[in-house]
Amino acid sequence: MANQINVFTGCMGSGKTERLIYEIINQRQRSKTFLALKPAIDNTDITSRNKELPTIGSLSFKNYEDLRKIFLNEKVVDCLFFDETSLLVDSSFLVDALIEARSLGYKIWLTSLNHWWTGETPDILKRLKKYPDIINIFKIPSKVRCVVCGHKATFTFKKGGGDDLIEVGHYQYEPRCRKHFSQGMQNRGKR
Numbered sequence: 001m002a003n004q005i006n007v008f009t010g011c012m013g014s015g016k017t018e019r020l021i022y023e024i025i026n027q028r029q030r031s032k033t034f035l036a037l038k039p040a041i042d043n044t045d046i047t048s049r050n051k052e053l054p055t056i057g058s059l060s061f062k063n064y065e066d067l068r069k070i071f072l073n074e075k076v077v078d079c080l081f082f083d084e085t086s087l088l089v090d091s092s093f094l095v096d097a098l099i100e101a102r103s104l105g106y107k108i109w110l111t112s113l114n115h116w117w118t119g120e121t122p123d124i125l126k127r128l129k130k131y132p133d134i135i136n137i138f139k140i141p142s143k144v145r146c147v148v149c150g151h152k153a154t155f156t157f158k159k160g161g162g163d164d165l166i167e168v169g170h171y172q173y174e175p176r177c178r179k180h181f182s183q184g185m186q187n188r189g190k191r
Contacts (some may be wrong), residue, residue, distance in 0.1 A: 003102055006109045007128060010140035012156040013175050016111040017083055019140055023109050024081055032107070033077040035070065037061060039087045041168055064093035072097060075104050082110035086122035087166055095127045102134065114139065116165060117158035117173065119185065146177035155181035158188075 006023075008016045027034055040060040061067050071080065080101055088094060098108060112124050128135045146153045153175030160172040176184060 003105065003107050004134055004136045005098055005102055005128065005131075007125070007135060007137045008109070008111045008140050009114045009125065009137060011114055011142055011144070011154050011175050012173050013144035013153070014140045014142040016113075016140050019138070020081055020083055020109055020111050024079075027079045027107070032079050034079040034081055035059060035077050036081045036083070037067075037070070038083045039085065040066075041087050041166065042084045064097055067094070067097040071106070072100055072104070075106065077106075079107040079109070082108075084112075085110050085124045086113040086116065087168070088124060089165055091122075091124040091127055094124065098128075099131070099134075113156055115155055117156050118165065119155070119181070142175070144175040146180050147174045148176060148180040151177040151179075153177055157181050157184045159184070 008019045010016050024034055024036065037059045038061075040062045042060070059070055061070065071077070082094075085091060085094060098110075101108060110124075112122050114121075114125075116122055125137070128137070142152050142154055144153045145151065155176050155178060156173050157176040157180070158167070158173050161167045
């Protein structure tokens with residue numbers, strides 16, 4: 001059976017990256033080699049979040065050509081781990097690369113927000129859902145609480161910045177429950 005593409009999804013702070021790190025550690029203990037990758041817009045390093053991982057850094061990519069150079073010309077490792085894929089407004093090139101990488105025998109894991117701050121489904125999830133026979137989507141139960149009421153948070157609310165869909169900066173976003181996400185969005189509309 002061919003490898004599945006495994007997607008961890010949830011709101012900000014739900015534990016998506018921690019689950020990705022767990023899988024990296026699991027594969028490393030099985031003597032599997034891996035690459036950790038992220039969109040170039042992201043300024044974090046997933047391998048620096050856990051002391052059990054070697055500090056190899058995360059390779060950044062902007063387009064299909066970057067991915068081709070990193071791992072599509074030949075199989076260079078066993079596993080590919082992608083963090084923060086929802087930061088790609090247009091992820092068509094990444095989905096194409098994931099499908100190609102799967103055919104080369106890579107084991108693949110990635111993370112994505114469940115919703116953008118607008119409440120919309122990120123492009124990567126929309127595109128991957130077109131391949132239900134090869135995609136496993138794991139909804140990570142939220143570990144975080146709504147900053148307004150303390151109930152379980154399932155949405156990421158953008159409290160600052162402009163109206164651009166993607167603005168990198170942790171300070172601008174906060175986890176919220178559905179009720180307070182909706183109220184916040186109504187208040188944003190009144191600005």
